[in-house]
Amino acid sequence: MYKTKDDKKKKKYYILDMFPYPSGAGLHVGHPKGYIATDVFARMKMMQGYNVLHPMGWDAFGLPAENYAIENKVHPRVATEKNIKVFKNQLLKLGFTYDWGREINTTDPDYYKWTQWIFLRMFKKGLAYESREPINWCPSCQTGLANEDLENGKCERCGSEIERKPMRQWVLKITDYADRLLNDLEKLPDWEESIKEMQRNWIGRSEGATVRFSVIASEAKQSNERDNKLEVFTTRPDTLFGCTYMVVAPEHELIKKLSPPGRDGEVRIKNLKEVKKYVEQARRKSDLERTELQKEKTGVKLEGLMAINPVNNKEIPIFVADYVLMGYGTGAIMAVPAHDKRDWEFAKKYNLPIAEVLKGGDVNKEAFTSDGSHVNSEFLNGLDKKESLGKIIKWLEKNKVGKKAVNYKLKDWVFSRQRYWGEPIPIIHCSKCGAVAVPEKDLPVKLPEVKNYEPTGTGESPLANIKDWINTKCPKCGGPGKRETNTMPQWAGSSWYWLRYIDPKNDKALVDEKKEKYWSPVDFYVGGAEHATRHLIYARFWHKFLFDIGVVNYPEPFTRLQHVGLILAEDGRKMSKRWNNVINPDDIVEKYGADSMRVYEMFMGPFSQPCAWSTNGLVGARRFLDKTWDYLFADYMGIFIDDNDRNQWISGKREGSTSHEIEVLLNKTIKKVTEDIESFRFNTAVSQLMILRNSFYDIEEQPILTKSHIELISGKCIKKSDFKKFLILLAPFAPHLAEELWHELGNKESVFKEKWPEYDKKLVKDETINLVVQINGKLRDTILVAADISEKEAREEAMKSEKIKKWLEGKEVVKIIFVKGRLINIVVK
Numbered sequence: 001m002y003k004t005k006d007d008k009k010k011k012k013y014y015i016l017d018m019f020p021y022p023s024g025a026g027l028h029v030g031h032p033k034g035y036i037a038t039d040v041f042a043r044m045k046m047m048q049g050y051n052v053l054h055p056m057g058w059d060a061f062g063l064p065a066e067n068y069a070i071e072n073k074v075h076p077r078v079a080t081e082k083n084i085k086v087f088k089n090q091l092l093k094l095g096f097t098y099d100w101g102r103e104i105n106t107t108d109p110d111y112y113k114w115t116q117w118i119f120l121r122m123f124k125k126g127l128a129y130e131s132r133e134p135i136n137w138c139p140s141c142q143t144g145l146a147n148e149d150l151e152n153g154k155c156e157r158c159g160s161e162i163e164r165k166p167m168r169q170w171v172l173k174i175t176d177y178a179d180r181l182l183n184d185l186e187k188l189p190d191w192e193e194s195i196k197e198m199q200r201n202w203i204g205r206s207e208g209a210t211v212r213f214s215v216i217a218s219e220a221k222q223s224n225e226r227d228n229k230l231e232v233f234t235t236r237p238d239t240l241f242g243c244t245y246m247v248v249a250p251e252h253e254l255i256k257k258l259s260p261p262g263r264d265g266e267v268r269i270k271n272l273k274e275v276k277k278y279v280e281q282a283r284r285k286s287d288l289e290r291t292e293l294q295k296e297k298t299g300v301k302l303e304g305l306m307a308i309n310p311v312n313n314k315e316i317p318i319f320v321a322d323y324v325l326m327g328y329g330t331g332a333i334m335a336v337p338a339h340d341k342r343d344w345e346f347a348k349k350y351n352l353p354i355a356e357v358l359k360g361g362d363v364n365k366e367a368f369t370s371d372g373s374h375v376n377s378e379f380l381n382g383l384d385k386k387e388s389l390g391k392i393i394k395w396l397e398k399n400k401v402g403k404k405a406v407n408y409k410l411k412d413w414v415f416s417r418q419r420y421w422g423e424p425i426p427i428i429h430c431s432k433c434g435a436v437a438v439p440e441k442d443l444p445v446k447l448p449e450v451k452n453y454e455p456t457g458t459g460e461s462p463l464a465n466i467k468d469w470i471n472t473k474c475p476k477c478g479g480p481g482k483r484e485t486n487t488m489p490q491w492a493g494s495s496w497y498w499l500r501y502i503d504p505k506n507d508k509a510l511v512d513e514k515k516e517k518y519w520s521p522v523d524f525y526v527g528g529a530e531h532a533t534r535h536l537i538y539a540r541f542w543h544k545f546l547f548d549i550g551v552v553n554y555p556e557p558f559t560r561l562q563h564v565g566l567i568l569a570e571d572g573r574k575m576s577k578r579w580n581n582v583i584n585p586d587d588i589v590e591k592y593g594a595d596s597m598r599v600y601e602m603f604m605g606p607f608s609q610p611c612a613w614s615t616n617g618l619v620g621a622r623r624f625l626d627k628t629w630d631y632l633f634a635d636y637m638g639i640f641i642d643d644n645d646r647n648q649w650i651s652g653k654r655e656g657s658t659s660h661e662i663e664v665l666l667n668k669t670i671k672k673v674t675e676d677i678e679s680f681r682f683n684t685a686v687s688q689l690m691i692l693r694n695s696f697y698d699i700e701e702q703p704i705l706t707k708s709h710i711e712l713i714s715g716k717c718i719k720k721s722d723f724k725k726f727l728i729l730l731a732p733f734a735p736h737l738a739e740e741l742w743h744e745l746g747n748k749e750s751v752f753k754e755k756w757p758e759y760d761k762k763l764v765k766d767e768t769i770n771l772v773v774q775i776n777g778k779l780r781d782t783i784l785v786a787a788d789i790s791e792k793e794a795r796e797e798a799m800k801s802e803k804i805k806k807w808l809e810g811k812e813v814v815k816i817i818f819v820k821g822r823l824i825n826i827v828v829k
């Protein structure tokens, strides 16, 4: 039943879970929460007549599997396969609608063939390039990492302090897509605003200008060198008249360039020893440590040099200081201590002039960072920020000392790892032809078997030791070539996987064009908030690239996005081996049943909020299901007079009767459950189902059944057709129980082949409402009235209120504003 066909006649709905990373620990009860939610949603959509795609797979390359494998002395493939088995068994127990015929695994060569193919296409477009810039190096994982893989300057996996290490790297030019990644967020109204904001901050677009300063020797006035330039990026070029010194980052090339001994008159750093020592100290600090606002600023003046401020030709000193980072802008700044906090502190410490150029503060006391009109700035005097920015940029461009510029925090994606368990990068190095793409017909480049997959520590991947794999022919000239030994990062395989579910077995193309047209984009994507930046930015980047080369026909992969609130342990902490508070879903299923777990996780609280596990809550969910079962089968309850009576009802020979109240409640429940599932408010949907169930007959309210009770309820069963509607509403949450009861009712087909019920509009209208009564727009009273009250009646009712009478005394009513079902506003004079 859960086999998804490409049935083009039906309207499609593609709902996607973030696929798990199959770790050695298995799933805990928190992991399936999102999967249960999408499953409830998918089941409702199926019953609403959609052709639903709800797939599952494994994101199985990457460091954790490899580290686990090394620790436990097993091959990562063996460990991964074992972990996947465990995960899959755990998921199977929960009764999901996944079409396992579409299962994917990022470590399967038939899958990563296409990951490599995308890389090659990027390479051919110049979007994948080699670089030798210093990158983040984790000394413990012994691999390079992307900026995104750091947490507070530390390795996100093992917590080690990151070093900067110059290394040959493959880098993806994600910055080419920065503007589109940013602007297209506006086209995603069904993404949570908080996630979009995190992406905006991550991309970090700043508008400003670059300004080029000349660097000269401070003593020799007659320097013959004119070509030493220092370029900065600034968001405030309008404060250029207030620039009284400059700072370069410790890694800045200017230091290296001006280090060798020079002849007289040549521009050179004179206090090299001191500078080198400072640079060395800075190297050991993380970016976060370096830029912390509270930290005391440190730095060393570069003796022997001066910079010339192009706007007023003043000579100003240059410092090296670690509060300027190499990875941002140009790695150098023009310091404006009067109007920038960090510059101000630095200037105070080193006794540098503070020149006010914006009016409004007292720059002797602190930096004035708000807007103010310009002073001491010649042609900018009297202008505000906007005007002066325009004017100074024009001036910089005219004088060829700078230009308008945009800067991004987003950096190109460091895409190679010096580790074993990843997709080989399909490149062959040739001494004549350079880096050459492996021909597409030779894909996949399979990960070779090695004896030793421990990292070498030399900055080379363990693949570097397999000589017969490395040595190959150059595809271009046929001469000797060597395979690239770096592998792709963990995030590669997940950057396009949603496309593969559409057409998982295709060996001719990444995805068939027609199938892609039918299924994409993903209508709804649900997963952890921790993926707001990394995975979701990479995924959007690759998708846009695939859009540009015509593989997909939508520029954005995920139409709607929802994050999952964490399930915490009963003690309120995160579930973790460390705290010994992990609950295994297998145990819950064993003891309480899969449906209890499903219902409980949907009922425990608002979906997107963190919520602590509670065994009591779980027991409550189980009780609700028991009561549902008992409606038909509890011997002691006597809803049916006897078995014969029940059989008559089931076979339709006796009708049962539904009271008007229950009928109204049933219709309201249909409406509420439908809308709540649609908007991921599962907790209120479940509670509504509980209310409905209790209205049929609540045994708990009458724990001791006397004879008269039994007489009272005996034979009072509701209409079978109404009970069926209740079962259908319950089915997405508790599929096993609902299916079983459905069959007990004599149905031959699955409950999931039923149509989702519709409600009677007349019955769901609220009969009374609280009408707001305003006098001149101010709330003065609320009155209980019929929901469909007319303006005339509302006016009469409002006038009867004592509170309102008081306000109307001696006044003349000039106008009445009436919003049906909401409010009446009486305007008086």
Ligand code: ANZ
Binding pocket: 205, 206, 233, 234, 235, 236, 237, 239, 249, 323, 324, 325, 326, 327, 328, 329, 330, 331, 332, 333, 334, 335, 336, 339, 340, 407
């Ligand atoms: C002069 C200036 C005057 C600045 C002023 C600010 C205020 P955002 O908005 O984050 O883009 N900056 C530039 N490169 C830097 C680096 N590598 N390390 C540390 N700081 C750097 O910040 C841009 C501003 O951050 C730039 O504008 C520069 O200081 C600083 F009243 O230039 B500003």
Ligand code: ZN
Binding pocket: 430, 431, 432, 433, 434, 436, 474, 475, 476, 477, 478, 479, 481
């Ligand atoms: Zn060659």
